[in-house]
Amino acid sequence: MTNILPVLDRASAGIPASLERLFELVRIKSISTDPAFKADCRKAAEWLVTELRSLGFDATVRDTPGHPMVVAHHDGARADAPHVLFYGHYDVQPVDPLNLWDHDPFEPAVRDAEGGRRIITGRGTSDDKGQLLTFVEACRAYKETAGTLPCRVTILFEGEEESGSPSLKPFLEANAAELKADFALVCDTSMWDADTPAISAGLRGLVGEEIVIKAADRDLHSGYFGGAAANPIHILSDILAGLHDETGRVTLDGFYEGVEETPTQIKAAWEKLGSSAESLLGEVGLSIPSGEKGRSVLELTWARPTAEVNGITGGYTGEGFKTVIAAEASAKVSFRLVGKQDPAKIRDAFRAYVRSKVPADCSVSFHAHGGSPAIQLPYDSALLEKAKSALSDEWPKPAVVIGMGGSIPIVGDFQKMLGMESLLVGFALSDDRIHSPNEKYELRSFEKGIRSWVRILSALAAR
Amino acid sequence: MTNILPVLDRASAGIPASLERLFELVRIKSISTDPAFKADCRKAAEWLVTELRSLGFDATVRDTPGHPMVVAHHDGARADAPHVLFYGHYDVQPVDPLNLWDHDPFEPAVRDAEGGRRIITGRGTSDDKGQLLTFVEACRAYKETAGTLPCRVTILFEGEEESGSPSLKPFLEANAAELKADFALVCDTSMWDADTPAISAGLRGLVGEEIVIKAADRDLHSGYFGGAAANPIHILSDILAGLHDETGRVTLDGFYEGVEETPTQIKAAWEKLGSSAESLLGEVGLSIPSGEKGRSVLELTWARPTAEVNGITGGYTGEGFKTVIAAEASAKVSFRLVGKQDPAKIRDAFRAYVRSKVPADCSVSFHAHGGSPAIQLPYDSALLEKAKSALSDEWPKPAVVIGMGGSIPIVGDFQKMLGMESLLVGFALSDDRIHSPNEKYELRSFEKGIRSWVRILSALAAR
Incomplete structure (x- = not known):
């Protein structure tokens, strides 16, 4: 040298x-x-x-x-x-x-x-x-x-x-x-x-999906139809709530295919960095790691795949209150990928899951927003x-x-x-x-x- | 006469x-x-x-x-x-x-x-x-x-x-x-x-509530924080999805107190009206009654209490995609009441339920929008x-x-x-x-x- x-x-x-x-x-x-x-x-x-x-x-x-x-x-x-x-x-x-x-x-x-x-x-x-x-x-x-x-x-x-x-x-x-x-x-x-x-x-890789759930063909009065007409915000909430199980794992079929555990020595090195939940999350006013249980904040953000809802909207969102049952509701959902997770498979699994949760008299449309391993x-x-x-x-x-x-x-x-x-x-x-x-x-x-x-x-x- | x-x-x-x-x-x-x-x-x-x-x-x-x-x-x-x-x-x-x-x-x-x-x-x-x-x-x-x-x-x-x-x-x-x-x-x-x-x-009576879930003190990048930081849209989805059980009943403690079954002869008279799910829901492009299972559309809309989400918003909702984890998310929820349901008790039960679902490092605020028995x-x-x-x-x-x-x-x-x-x-x-x-x-x-x-x-x- x-x-x-x-x-x-x-x-x-x-x-x-x-x-x-x-x-x-x-x-x-x-x-x-x-x-x-x-x-x-x-x-x-x-x-x-x-x-x-x-x-x-x-x-x-x-x-x-x-x-x-x-x-x-x-x-x-x-x-x-x-x-x-x-x-x-x-x-x-x-x-x-x-x-x-x-x-x-x-x-x-x-x-x-x-x-x-x-x-x-x-x-x-x-x-x-x-x-x-x-x-x-x-x-x-x-x-x-x-x-x-x-x-x-x-x-x-x-x-x-x-x-x-x-x-x-x-x-x-x-x-x-x-x-x-x-x-x-x-x-x-x-x-x-x-x-x-x-x-x-x-x-981490990324898969972005926008979903729009459509129910009735117009906004409904919740007095006249509430309790009988499908509410697309309920359907959407069910879908999104069902994306994670109680341990914080993503529930999609085959989601963890291609995800490998981080080598022990790398995890040990990360632990030495001394980044606790408090320090990383504390900067933004949080303290409790969400997501998969039993993993450090660094592992969660560097080495584990995620499903995150990045935006949601439906019904009346202005000042005050309107007793409306919306005709549609939508959400933007993204998945961070690790290892060899296949963006196309993840997107397919998500769409199949969503379709399985939409009642027969409602519909869903999907819009892809990028996908990279x-x-x-x-x-x-x-x-x-x-x-x-x-x-x-x-x-x-x-x-x-x-x-x-x-x-x-x-x-x-x-x-x-x-x-x-x-x-x-x-x-x-x-x-x-x-x-x-x-x-x-x-x-x-x-x-x-x-x-x-x-x-x-x-x-x-x-x- | x-x-x-x-x-x-x-x-x-x-x-x-x-x-x-x-x-x-x-x-x-x-x-x-x-x-x-x-x-x-x-x-x-x-x-x-x-x-x-x-x-x-x-x-x-x-x-x-x-x-x-x-x-x-x-x-x-x-x-x-x-x-x-x-x-x-x-x-x-x-x-x-x-x-x-x-x-x-x-x-x-x-x-x-x-x-x-x-x-x-x-x-x-x-x-x-x-x-x-x-x-x-x-x-x-x-x-x-x-x-x-x-x-x-x-x-x-x-x-x-x-x-x-x-x-x-x-x-x-x-x-x-x-x-x-x-x-x-x-x-x-x-x-x-x-x-x-x-x-x-x-x-039916009415209780309106607006809830705002706050997580981090700013919008976060889902790449850096996804999987570790609390996502208020997830929390909100869980809350809303948990409002109904699998049979369509509202899960709040004591929600059905004061709700009486409609007299058999009245139900029979309603059945004679010949309003099927198809006719009432069909007008608005739907066909399957949502809400409590085993009840007619007329009973669901006339004689049963409901919980409906009338609006929801959080994160990025514009054109395209932003991989953001929102600082807050909110929903407007209304309950239609029947019989002797007490609006104040329903509001309290809802708030207690919501509080029980909000992680310790996040917060929720409530805004009442009307209540009548x-x-x-x-x-x-x-x-x-x-x-x-x-x-x-x-x-x-x-x-x-x-x-x-x-x-x-x-x-x-x-x-x-x-x-x-x-x-x-x-x-x-x-x-x-x-x-x-x-x-x-x-x-x-x-x-x-x-x-x-x-x-x-x-x-x-x-x-």
Whole structure:
């Protein structure tokens, strides 16, 4: 392994200049969802291409039907080292409501915060401009010390992550050969806490279903019809209440097919994280884990499948009271999947269950809202072990391998379309207020994030 | 008993003039809920006073904080006959949406309808101007033949029935001595069908409750918290699903206290009405009775208590999908009461049940929306028997004693505040479209209604 101390020193010494570059990028209002900022999105892509070229990358702006991609290649020092694809996104969320921001979201600055912390304020500082630049600036530190990168690196920056990534799959498909690497590095996730770096190894999948129960052909007066006419809200309540048994397990036929128990050592590691129900739930005013009994909050949110009702409506919901029996009632229900649960099977099982509960004189219609399987990255790969060790060298506490309750679709796309596993490492903190006013990124995350990538690249390139 | 044939003949001969008077009253736009029609409401009251005075009533317009009452007294022919109070209301519902009316709602006319029927079109023709005039015109037939009424009659016309009757209770209280009679006649109900007159003997009571379940202190992302954080929609669904057992009975503690079985002969009479689930439910696109198993649709809607969810809302209910776990969810629930069920006890039992289902880290708040006990008029009183016989003499089919799923609060007020039972007789049909565009009243209902009151008054006055 190269001696990385000079590279780390160079990274730290370069922070003031790195910050200037981050500020430049944050000032570009690349809000992908708003057509008014179309030119800004392109400008951000062009800015990145210029930067990457200055580091010796063969970088280009690549047009799509939406906002452009940035693709860049660097051969690195050695042909026998792994080839990595780094993914990030240069687009940001809208900034409304603007009046809730303490500072101009597009005028970034380093500011003092509570507890002696220094924070970088501005839209995209954490999600994802600050994060993606940790990798670019790590490359710069290598370039400025060793003159090259320790391994072959391809970079893919997307400009539509905050608006559903409509161009991503077609782009991956059309450019599969060019983008395929040994594995992907994705920097769009969080630390466990401010001192503990984290690698996300599991992402739950998702099945969304909307159901509409129809009973009478009009709203009825509950005086005239109450007690005799089918009430679609009752039917819906029965359906939803029956989705879980008394132990909190989901009752659908075959729901747990493909769900595996989390390895004991992983569970033990999670227990060491010391996250009790009180700490995680306490942040949002709760204290008692719901869902499956006898499992920790981390296991429930990282490694267990769920059924959740995300919305329900029916009948009169305005002020006051109306004694109506509604003609219809509807609910939006989603399932988080783990392991090898099959989204199509889960959807079918749900629909069969619902149909079995709807009386013959009523009807139900279904509307599918997305379906994607869970992604489980290996808990024990060499890739993961190297990254864990590199991160543990940089931060006060050893790196932990965590699950993630949510989904990062790109990871599934890389797996499925390019046959490539991902390593999810990020330096955001849970209080970064991404997608909200007053987004920030810790200055420490930025600096130690850059240094972390220096260490990880070195570890991955090591023979 | 007086020979009533001349009175009946007089009533029939007077129909053209009676219609002219109904048209005059319908033309007055007495929409009580809209302040723009305040003067019209008074005008309707004054019009009625003028008419009643012409019949020998001591009639006055009586101011209230809202729209005025009309009170009128007539001593009648004999002091030993019963003293009856007749109640009706001169106010009407708004007419929006006006474009759905085939004719001007305030330009009444007799028109031909399907099946050779003749209908009187216009707002209030059925609810309640046409109905109340059946009684007034019956008095006129008596006055014009016998010169007086067969018994002592007090009349109370209200102008706020369609806007919640805010002045009614205070007025009854302040004028109890003047208004107290042996019993009340209320003409604001329907026939069983076009050939079968009906007396309504049971009115269900009502308890309304709104519940709001609160869980986390903010909306949560179902990816991060799903499976561990309490979902208020799940809690609410469990609560609502648990309100009924598998046989359709309401599960609240003590819910059936005070509920008595309908007498066998009444049930048998209802069965004879030939209303199957198909006919009543079929009108609204249903066919299978919900609610308590083993009971007819008529029994379920007339004589059995219910729990119905009238509205529910929680989480994301817009277009598309949001994977949110809501901070709160709410429902509006109403109970229809029968027999001697106590509204306060039912409310308490419901609240205790709900509280028992809410986890310790969540909360529930309750909002009461009205509570009134059921009213059960005796099925076998002399009053009822006389009215039944009188109605059966007038119409093609014998009169039936029916229940009513809804509530007519005045009946409870008469019972409680004036110690006076009511006889509910009306000639509306279920297709009269009251409260809707194209309200109508059958010409046959108007004529035979007048003749019915001639017969009923005669029967009641009979020694």
